[in-house]
Amino acid sequence: MGRAVLLFLIIASLLFVEPVSVLPVFELYTKTTTGITETLFATFEHVSDVANKEKLVCSSLDTITVQIGNISQRIIQSEQINVIARMLQNLPSAHQLKLKLNDILMKQITLNVYYREMERYLRHIDKYENSALINFAEGVVSGDSNSIPFLMESVYQQVTVPGFFDDFLEGFDVTVGDSVCKGKQSTAQIIHSFMNELLIINLKGYIVTYTSYMIKKLCKIGDFNMELQDLREEFQRRTNNLVATIKPYMERASSALWRCDPQNHVKDETYIEVTNFLHGIILNKVNLDPNERCSEECDVFTYTTKYQCHDNKWCKHQTTCPKIINCLYIDSSMEVCRSEGMFKTNRRYDYVKFGNGRHFGKRKSCSRSRTTGLETYRNWLVYKCSYCYCLCEEGPPFFSERYINMRLTESNKTDNKVMTGLRFVKNRQVIHLQIQEGTLLPYGQIDLDTLRWVPVEDYKVTNSSYHPGKDYYTLKWEERDFDLADIMVKEGSIVTGVAFRKVGTRLHLQVQATPFNFTSGKLRNGFSVLEDDPDIRRKHKFAKQLILDRVDIPIRSDLPSDKFTTNKYVKFANTDYDKDAGQTTIPFFDAQPLESAIPVPLVGVGVFHKGTSGFGGFITPRIFTYNFTKHLGPVFSPDKNGRLRVS
Structure with a gap:
């Protein structure tokens, strides 16, 4: 009988080891849970020889820890950080959810200490005295505030209490704060990852507790059949209830994701701009008027595709403009700081200072070679040839972006x-x-x-x-x-x-x-x-x-x-x-x-x-x-005898 069960264990392990690379976390969890529950119960229901049981249990549980490691790695993906810790990093410091998540994280850390200790015992079980194994098992199931059953029930009660996931949705609201885009996951993804993490906590707690009872059983401290049955049913109930509790919130959660503003802006890395499309431009009325007069006011020139450049040094210094829009008169005199060149700066001017005290652009120093003073002058001793401030739609394809x-x-x-x-x-x-x-x-x-x-x-x-x-x-x-x-x-x-x-x-x-x-x-x-x-x-x-x-x-x-x-x-x-x-x-x-x-x-x-x-x-x-919500369902369903089995 021992060989038959060993063969069953190897086949069962292969069944839930080989396909996992393509399974999502929830499917992977379900498949791994299938292997764990069926493997463990088949072992202890069919092997009567205690020595054989010890070898087979240790072999199967050691394989199981590898599977749980696979699931945990799938959850964190390339970012080597615990899901809950990552959420804490991205939540606003004053948010009340942060305290709750921090408490869950502390309980998870305690559980992981027990879990790593269990792994060590399983891999080197022949080197440990029975007393050390029994002490470990007693600590796990002692019933005090640091025991695994207490921690598991505490985490479960925290996340299933009404209002917890309402706080969760508020804390990761995509329209408030930057917790979502900092974490580079949509709210729906964050809840999905959190659910997976809770399922792993539940599964690890089950395995550690189950192992502890098995150690006590193998050391002939007691039978523990009822405790094991209760443990299994409690594990199944919690698993199903966790999924049922979280699923409606995943359905409500936003699946939108975008980037927050960067800490520092870098051109063409964090932002892109349209260049040399629209620029403010200064032109004299005489060059805008088809009759070369200054009789009209600046605001008459709302849209023109033609202007000329007469004996005026200012316009000859400027890049021509094929389309001029919405001209305005500002003042009769101005000081213009021309840019170092449109091809270099994508600007015509750095700033313009008017005689009436008005200032266009940021105030800064300007070299004398780039500073030009402009003033209204008379044309035919009648008309005032003022300078207008217009908008230029720039031109040639090779020039504009x-x-x-x-x-x-x-x-x-x-x-x-x-x-x-x-x-x-x-x-x-x-x-x-x-x-x-x-x-x-x-x-x-x-x-x-x-x-x-x-x-x-x-x-x-x-x-x-x-x-x-x-x-x-x-x-x-x-x-x-x-x-x-x-x-x-x-x-x-x-x-x-x-x-x-x-x-x-x-x-x-x-x-x-x-x-x-x-x-x-x-x-x-x-x-x-x-x-x-x-x-x-x-x-x-x-x-x-x-x-x-x-x-x-x-x-x-x-x-x-x-x-x-x-x-x-x-x-x-x-x-x-x-x-x-x-x-x-x-x-x-x-x-x-x-x-x-x-x-x-x-x-x-x-x-x-x-x-x-x-x-x-x-x-x-x-x-x-x-959004994977529609693919979520109960992990365990009742069979024809009313016992919960993997769905």
């Missing part, structure tokens, strides 16, 4: 790869939405070794093979609207690509959706579709504009973004004249890589605006992670 890629960017579906991340990048003057891809595995898992950022298309807008409106979008004064919206794919599909398309005068996001089989992890090639917001036509007609009025350069803000806007549209515009001399195009693009700490397939992609009052803010991507 105001192009947005419209070509589809997709994962390699032939190799079963899906989108897992997103970021804005700029390449050869063109702003792209770059995607991260990874190979999809069964049960919604991603092969971490295949993750990579897909290189963006390398083309120039000056190449005649690429066409405006089809391959790329050109921002113009008349067409500079950007839709802020989230696009979700239909049930049973995941995101495999992104693109922009023009809807009316606005640039609008699209996502490529591809159906897949959750169990096999296979994409249905040939069934991909580009999906829009289903209400896009209605929204295009009735959507409200996000007004960015009198705003400064976004990276000048000392405060983190606290205003988040979606379901509107925003116009690219110039910064405020007083704050920046109108020399910068806002908003900027958030260029930080957006990826989940535990990569999963995506069910949606969006772009929204984040910022603070008085600043231009950032157009920011966000992703919506796959």
Whole structure:
């Protein structure tokens, strides 16, 4: 009989060792629990020889500890940090949930001490005296406040009490604080990981307690059959109740994920800007008037594509402007600090100081060679030729960086790869939405070794093979609207690509959706579709504009973004004249890589605006992670005799 049971143990171990590399944590937990419960109970129900039992129990439990290690490693993935400890790092320091989680963490640490001690005894059981083993077992099941049954019940009561997960959702609210984007997991993912961690705590406690009773039984201290049966039933009850308690909160939790503001802004790493599109420009009325007179006021010149440069040294020093918009008169005299060069600074002026005391741009020193004084003068002794402050839409393609890629960017579906991340990048003057891809595995898992950022298309807008409106979008004064919206794919599909398309005068996001089989992890090639917001036509007609009025350069803000806007549209515009001399195009693009700490397939992609009052803010991507809630169910179900078995 001993050999037959040993063979059963080896087969059972193989059954739940081999497939685990492709199972998600919950499935892995269920499968491992199957192996543990069936293996242990088969051993002790069928082996009568005590010596044989000791060898078989130690062999099977040693294998089990390896499986639990596999599950724990799956939960933390590449970040070698405990799930609860990671949540504590990212929670606001004053939040009441922090105290509760810290208490659970302390109990988990105590449990892990017992667990490691159990592992040591099992691996070297022949070297320990019976008295040492008995002392360990008595400490585990003693019933005091540090015993495993007490710790397990305490953790269970803490997380199942009404209100605990309401505090949890509040603490990880994506619209309040930065706990979610710091942790690089959506709220739904955080709850999922926490549930997995609680299940591991429950499983470890069960194994340590079970082992302790077995040690006492093998040392002939008692029979403990009833205690073992109660332990098993309690373990099954807690497991099912934990899943049932947490599942509704996972359904309610947001699956959105984005990046918080970085600690320090770095151009083209944390943000991207549209350059040389709209600039404040100073021109004299005589050069704006087709009759070369100064009879009209500055505000008459609201839109013109022509101006001339007469015998006036000032305009000859400036880069020409093909389109002039919304001119204003400010004062009769001014001192202008010209920038070091538009190709170097993407500005025409650093600042402008007017005779009436008004100041455009930040006050700073300016070299004499770049300082120019301008004053109103008389034309034909009748007209005052004043200098106007206008807006210039800059011109040549080689000069400006105001192009947005419209070509589809997709994962390699032939190799079963899906989108897992997103970021804005700029390449050869063109702003792209770059995607991260990874190979999809069964049960919604991603092969971490295949993750990579897909290189963006390398083309120039000056190449005649690429066409405006089809391959790329050109921002113009008349067409500079950007839709802020989230696009979700239909049930049973995941995101495999992104693109922009023009809807009316606005640039609008699209996502490529591809159906897949959750169990096999296979994409249905040939069934991909580009999906829009289903209400896009209605929204295009009735959507409200996000007004960015009198705003400064976004990276000048000392405060983190606290205003988040979606379901509107925003116009690219110039910064405020007083704050920046109108020399910068806002908003900027958030260029930080957006990826989940535990990569999963995506069910949606969006772009929204984040910022603070008085600043231009950032157009920011966000992703919506796959929610595994619908795949959760009871781990144990009653059999025909009413006993709970693994479902």
